[in-house]
Amino acid sequence: MNAPSTYQRVLFVGPGLGAGAAAEAFGAEIRQLLGAGAAHAIVDTLDGFDGLWACLRATFAEGVTCVLVVDLEPTSDGAYLDWLRDELGRLAREQAHAPKVWVTAQALGRRGLDAQAACASIGQASRHLACEQVSAVAADPDWSRIPAHARQVFLCTGPRCVRRGALPLWKQLRRQLLERQLIETPGGVLLTRTGCQFPCNLGPVLTVYPDACWYRVRDEAEVRRLVEGHLAGGEVVPGLLIEGGRPHD
Numbered sequence: 243m244n245a246p247s248t249y250q251r252v253l254f255v256g257p258g259l260g261a262g263a264a265a266e267a268f269g270a271e272i273r274q275l276l277g278a279g280a281a282h283a284i285v286d287t288l289d290g291f292d293g294l295w296a297c298l299r300a301t302f303a304e305g306v307t308c309v310l311v312v313d314l315e316p317t318s319d320g321a322y323l324d325w326l327r328d329e330l331g332r333l334a335r336e337q338a339h340a341p342k343v344w345v346t347a348q349a350l351g352r353r354g355l356d357a358q359a360a361c362a363s364i365g366q367a368s369r370h371l372a373c374e375q376v377s378a379v380a381a382d383p384d385w386s387r388i389p390a391h392a393r394q395v396f397l398c399t400g401p402r403c404v405r406r407g408a409l410p411l412w413k414q415l416r417r418q419l420l421e422r423q424l425i426e427t428p429g430g431v432l433l434t435r436t437g438c439q440f441p442c443n444l445g446p447v448l449t450v451y452p453d454a455c456w457y458r459v460r461d462e463a464e465v466r467r468l469v470e471g472h473l474a475g476g477e478v479v480p481g482l483l484i485e486g487g488r489p490h491d
């Protein structure tokens with residue numbers, strides 16, 4: 243199904259979009275770029291997706307039939323997108339007036355939330371994915387088994403780590419692991435997003451298990467050190483550890 247050239251409603255969806263300086267700046271820029279009267283909403287998924295489902299149901303209740311979801315999830319991948327499309331399509335099919343939903347992803351810029359890129363993605367119809375006929379995804383056997391991995395990395399997307407720039411760093415981490423074919427492979431890494439892990443003032447925080455290492459990662463160079471040293475190399479990187487971040491030593 244071809245994507246339409248215009249949408250009645252655009253939803254910008256991602257963790258950390260509900261509060262904080264970055265979220266406020268993003269919202270203000272979106273309003274400026276789209277114009278005050280543009281029909282859009284910004285939905286925070288930091289605490290889960292119930293808010294998105296509720297927003298979409300309310301949108302459909304207004305009689306809207308054509309919706310674009312701009313996905314700003316920093317750890318988004320194919321499986322996540324297929325799941326999201328499946329869920330959105332399911333919600334649309336519940337409606338008597340047969341609304342249609344499309345999703346577009348990866349609008350998060352190198353430095354984090356990028357309102358210009360997010361708005362530009364609205365016009366890139368060839369990258370919009372329809373939320374129909376993805377039901378085969380739900381039966382995919384990959385959904386019913388634990389993904390291959392040697393280490394599980396828990397990425398904090400709590401509000402204070404997000405304000406300290408966690409989201410673009412987690413995206414960079416994912417990219418670097420993908421380049422090395424270390425995402426969900428034997429010997430590789432399973433990335434899992436979390437809420438606050440508690441040492442907020444030392445963030446952005448991530449933890450690596452089963453090694454029980456607590457790391458603070460502040461920029462792209464430190465992401466690379468972590469990947470090369472620990473996630474690919476198998477060695478703890480002491481310079482990135484939070485004080486006491488190796489509880490079993």
Ligand code: FES
Binds near residue numbers: 398401403447
């Ligand atoms: S918000 Fe990340 S540790 Fe609290």
